[in-house]
Amino acid sequence: MPPKDRLHGTLDVLVLKTLSWGPRHGYAIARWLEETSGEEISVEEGSLYPALYRMERRGWIEAEWGMSELGRKAKFYSLTREGRRQLQQESVEWQRFTQAVLRILVAT
Amino acid sequence: MPPKDRLHGTLDVLVLKTLSWGPRHGYAIARWLEETSGEEISVEEGSLYPALYRMERRGWIEAEWGMSELGRKAKFYSLTREGRRQLQQESVEWQRFTQAVLRILVAT
DNA sequence: AGTCTGTGCATAGACAGTCTAAGTATAGGC
DNA sequence: GCCTATACTTAGACTGTCTATGCACAGACT
Numbered sequence A, B: 001m002p003p004k005d006r007l008h009g010t011l012d013v014l015v016l017k018t019l020s021w022g023p024r025h026g027y028a029i030a031r032w033l034e035e036t037s038g039e040e041i042s043v044e045e046g047s048l049y050p051a052l053y054r055m056e057r058r059g060w061i062e063a064e065w066g067m068s069e070l071g072r073k074a075k076f077y078s079l080t081r082e083g084r085r086q087l088q089q090e091s092v093e094w095q096r097f098t099q100a101v102l103r104i105l106v107a108t
Numbered sequence C: 001a002g003t004c005t006g007t008g009c010a011t012a013g014a015c016a017g018t019c020t021a022a023g024t025a026t027a028g029g030c
Numbered sequence D: 001g002c003c004t005a006t007a008c009t010t011a012g013a014c015t016g017t018c019t020a021t022g023c024a025c026a027g028a029c030t
Helices: A011-019 A026-036 A045-057 A081-106 B011-019 B026-036 B045-057 B081-106
Strands: A061-067 A073-079 B061-067 B073-079
Touching: A011 A026, A011 A045, A011 A061, A011 A073, A011 A081, A011 B081, A026 A045, A026 A073, A026 B081, A045 A061, A073 A081, A081 B011, A081 B026, A081 B081, B011 B026, B011 B045, B011 B061, B011 B073, B011 B081, B026 B045, B026 B073, B045 B061, B073 B081
Parallel strands: none
Antiparallel strands: A061 A073, B061 B073
């Protein structure tokens, strides 16, 4: 696996979290995650857009065409009620799991 | 993805870490990870054994047939020098990445 | 005029890893 | 006799991320 598959399994929850602060278009989601993480996280477009479609299909987010800050057409996504539930649940599970892994990795 | 694909990308480093305390056979590695994590982590055999072969092929671990604690034949794996390097590196990267994710997930 | 970079979306196909599920084999408990 | 636990093996499904490409438009720079 390419070294950067590290995103595997966390992209959804990251996108959901990003949208929890209000609607954003795809490109903005990617930029925001990368900047906020100090470039520690990189979001490839080939991963992001399929992920957005998946989550829309599952009813976690909704899309609406609009205008970006720069006046270009862009698809804005927003969390649905179900998406908010999903975010909550996934976030908790992710933290529980990574805590368990961390305990093992730092054990002596 | 089945809800339990959460192991994705962390199985290798967990196995390497387990072996850092000495040789163990596959079955014991799985049991140990599950117990130590309080059943938070579950290691399927269909994931574990292919992972062991992969890591052996990559020179991170070495195998040797022996006898288990219960007197049954079992394949014992031990870390190679390269495996120790790999563990160190992967562990650091994993922690950096999950820290970045965590910061986002707990942000308000 | 032409090129380059940045914005923004879309999608095909490769790739890799985990999972389910089945099988082998042995041993002990009921 | 059957069930559970130990211990390894492997085929195939599944899914998600990646690379790579394409479209479209705008502004900057030469």
